[in-house]
Amino acid sequence: MSIIRDIQQTFRRLPGVELRSTWRSQQAYKCHSHPQLSIGAILDGQTRCVCHQQEYLLQTGDLMVIPASTPHSCNPLAGQPRSYHMLYLAQEVRPQPALQVIRNPQLFHQYQHIVALIERGETRDLSSAIHCLLNALPASGNPPSALRPLSQQLQAALTDNLQSPPTLDALAYGFSLRKETLIRTFKQDTGLTPGSFLNIARVEFAKSRLRAGEALADVSYQSGFADQSHFHRTFVNYTAATPRQYARSISDNK
Known part of the structure; x- marks a missing residue:
C-alpha cells in the first residue's frame, strides 16, 4: 500500500x-x-x-x-x-x-x-x-428524486452547526421516531448514513476553508473535528489525500 x-x-x-x-x-x-x-x-x-x-x-x-x-x-x-x-x-x-x-x-x-x-x-x-x-454526454432520463421532508430536515439539522451537531438520539427524540427508523429512512433517500453525510459535509467545508488559505489547525476546529488526528484521518478516508496535500496544491496554483 x-x-x-x-x-x-x-x-x-x-x-x-x-x-x-x-x-x-x-x-x-x-x-x-x-x-x-x-x-x-x-x-x-x-x-x-x-x-x-x-x-x-x-x-x-x-x-x-x-x-x-x-x-x-x-x-x-x-x-x-x-x-x-x-x-x-x-x-x-x-x-x-x-x-x-x-x-x-x-x-x-x-x-x-x-x-x-x-x-x-x-x-x-x-x-x-x-x-x-x-x-456530448447523454442526459439522464430521470430527474433526481426529491428527498422526503424527514431527510431534508435531518440534513439541515446536521449541517446547521458542524462544530456541535445534535446526536442521533436527540434527533430521533425530536422527530418522535426510533433511531433505527431515522437512519434507515435517511439512507434510503440519500444512499448515506447520517454519520457519513456529516463527515462528508465537514470535509467539504474544510476544503473550502483550506482554499481560502486558513491554517490546518483552525480548519480542523471550524469543521467540527475532535482534533487534528481525527481531521487528518477523516479527510484521507473520504478524499484519498491529506489536508496538507490539498492545501499546499490549491495554494500553489492560485
Whole structure:
C-alpha cells in the first residue's frame, strides 16, 4: 500500500471547475458524494467503481460520469496502483448527465484538452470546451428524486452547526421516531448514513476553508473535528489525500 503523503497528486482550481490529478495510487475511498457533477478519467491501471449498488470496472481510457450528490466509491484493484484525473464542475449543469461509463477515444481526447487548459491556467477557451464535452454526454432520463421532508430536515439539522451537531438520539427524540427508523429512512433517500453525510459535509467545508488559505489547525476546529488526528484521518478516508496535500496544491496554483 502506497503511503498517502508520498502519492503524487495535485489540485487545481479555476472559476467553476476543480481538477484533481493523482498518479500511481493504491489509496481507497469510503463511499462518498460531491456537491458537484464529477467526471473521472482513468489514465493508467484499473478502478472498481460502485454506485447505486452496481459495480463498474474502469480501464485506461475510460471516462466515468457521476451526477452531483450521488454516493459512490472508486477504488483500486487489490495491490494495483492506478492514475486518474477528476473534474468537479461547480457550475449548475442542466440537464444533469446520466451516470455512465464512456469508452470513446474522441471524448477522452476532449477531456484531456480540458485538463491541459486547466493545467496551463487558460480560462479563455475553458468554458466552451467544458460545454462541448457536456453536450456530448447523454442526459439522464430521470430527474433526481426529491428527498422526503424527514431527510431534508435531518440534513439541515446536521449541517446547521458542524462544530456541535445534535446526536442521533436527540434527533430521533425530536422527530418522535426510533433511531433505527431515522437512519434507515435517511439512507434510503440519500444512499448515506447520517454519520457519513456529516463527515462528508465537514470535509467539504474544510476544503473550502483550506482554499481560502486558513491554517490546518483552525480548519480542523471550524469543521467540527475532535482534533487534528481525527481531521487528518477523516479527510484521507473520504478524499484519498491529506489536508496538507490539498492545501499546499490549491495554494500553489492560485
